[in-house]
Amino acid sequence: MKRWLLALVLAWTAHAFAQPAEHAKPGEGASCEAEETALEREMDLARSRGQMLRRRQLAETLAALRTRCHGTESQQSRTARIDKLEQEIRTLRSELERAEEQLRELRNERP
Known part of the structure; x- marks a missing residue:
């Protein structure tokens, strides 16, 4: 199960970096929210296990997801x-x- 989830996250990360944020499509909101929730859960799990590097990598993936999904709206x-x-x-x-x-x-x- 863990290998499957890690492969999914890695595949998504490669896809997210390959696509500029301005190409996020309307209607992807539900998908983005589901992916955000899954990544946040994985980050919590990594943190609870003391897997700091993995948590950091997941945080970077989450930031890329938010940029892709929300574009300039999420700029802080x-x-x-x-x-x-x-x-x-x-x-x-x-x-x-x-x-x-x-x-x-x-x-x-x-x-």
């Missing part, structure tokens, strides 16, 4: 983008600290 102000990136950095640092703590605990365990 510079300040909003800065805030979003700062929040993402805080989240990634938190995940990194948790992973480092787990590594320390494993190293300190007696075999």
Whole structure:
């Protein structure tokens, strides 16, 4: 199941980057929303498993999807983008600290 979903996400990513945002067709809204929801679920799952790289890749795929689906409507102000990136950095640092703590605990365990 995971391989199938990963293949789907990778195929969609390649397709999204191959098509400019201005070519998004009307009526794709429902499809875009479903894909957004699926990607957000996958991001939550990756985050819960400590898969930071996978979560980041899914976030990039989600951003590309939103650009393709919403075109210029979804463009955020510079300040909003800065805030979003700062929040993402805080989240990634938190995940990194948790992973480092787990590594320390494993190293300190007696075999």
